[in-house]
Amino acid sequence: MKRTYADLHLCPDLANGEQVLRMVNKASKLEYRLVAITVPPNFAETNVKGLLNVCKEAKMDLATRVDLKPRTPEELLKALRRFRREFEIVAVTCESKDVARQAAKDRRVDLLDxxxxxxxxxxxxxxxxxxxxxxxxxLEIDMKPLLILEGPSRIRLLSSLRRETAIARKFGVPVVMSSGASDERLMRKPQELAALANLFDLGQKAALDAVSGNPMLIMKRNREKLSPRFVAPGIRVVRRGKDC
Amino acid sequence: MLKRAKRRYLALEIGCEEPIDSGELMNAVWNAVMKLYGEYGASQAGLSMIDYDPDKRRLVIRTAHTAVEMVRTALASITRIGNKAVAIHVLAVSGTIKALYKKIKP
Structure with a gap:
């Protein structure tokens, strides 16, 4: 079966409409079918509609994503209560161990960065x-640092990624690979991202799942949860009316 | 008996607005392979340039069939050639030049 590819982390400069358009078109050319664009938490709904139109023209599916950078677990819980229902993807950049632990166990968090x-x-x-x-x-792995770092920093990053992906495999934690690109020159084809994953021993099938199966599963789950028909996992509204 | 060396041909698209000559390109490919896999790895790749069309920004290279993934990884890691921002994408991979051109034919 043909895979559907998704890049869950594009970070264009949202004030630069031309750049957004270029990046979305490039994603479409690189055979992605879904992209998630990082938007600030207070991003206006009209601007989101503008992004949706841009993606529609390029025949791409758009997901809105928010990157939370809380300093404490309490801040994370507060942000999740506030933003979970507004965005399709919630990623948490873990800057302390406490935040990382809270993010890992909270079922509202999609991606750990x-x-x-x-x-x-x-x-x-x-x-x-x-x-x-x-x-x-x-676990989200951005490819941008792998492309821009050189020498000892890249070696250290590869070593960390090798250890982390091995741990993720052992515990069955899905891995998602994204470009993390802020410029279209840093965007790569899904097969090229999978090839880069060879550098930290992810394996061909796991790498392709990390750019297709795993991100698509997150999107499917979240869209179902955010739909007005959703009640609880496995329960949804089928029909409304007086005769129900 | 010594086994016949199998080869693979890769058609590459060069994403760069400025003109780049073929020498610079091949140097960048070699350097990327050497940076990631060292001289030992690069010696196994058996890289050579077959064709370069600067107008269409298409490069065709040949590599050993065992080194295709290695070369693909190295190509993906190229972000700059000199001071020009570049992205190199693999358009097609094939066992013969004839089949490769058939694959990339518009």
Missing amino acids: FSPFDFRRRFFDLAEAELASNGLAC
Whole structure:
């Protein structure tokens, strides 16, 4: 069966409409069918509609994504209560261990992000993976740092990614690979992202799942939850009216 | 008996607005392979340029069939050639040049 590819992390400059258009068109050319664009939490609904129109013209599916950077677990819970129902993808950049643990066990978090530059702040260890395996959070790997870093920093990043993907595999935590691109030159085809995953021993099938199956599953689950028919997992409104 | 070396041909699309000559391009490919896999890895790749069309920005290279994934990874890691921002995408991979051109024919 033909795979459907998704890039869940595009970060264009939203003030630059031309760049947004270029990046969406490039994603379409690179055979992606769904892109998630990071928007600020206070992004106006009319602007989201503008993004939707841009994607519609390029025959792409758009998902709205918010990146939360809480400093404490309490801040994370507050942000999740406020924004979970407004965005299709919620990613948490874990800047402390407490936040990482809270994000991993919270079923409202879709993606766990860790700093690619500070290796002491990558908290995806065995305990984190165990918590994430009981929740719904996936480990997100952005490819942008792999492309822009060089020398010892890239070597250290590859070593961390190799360890983290091995832990994720052991605990059955899904991995999602995204471009993290802020410029169309940093966007790559899904097969090229999968090839880059060879560098941290992810394996061909797991790498392709990380750019197709896993992100599409998150989107399907979240769209179902955000639909007005959703009541609880497995329960949804089939019909409304007096005769029900 | 020594096994016949199998080869693969890759058609590449060069994403860059400025003109780039073929020498610069092949140097960038070699450097990317060497940076990621070292001289030992690069020696196994058996890279060579077959054709370059600067107007269409298309490059055809040949590599050993065992090194296709390695070359694909190295190509994906190229972001700059000199001071020009570049992205290289693999359009098609094939076992013969004839089949490769058939695949990329518009």
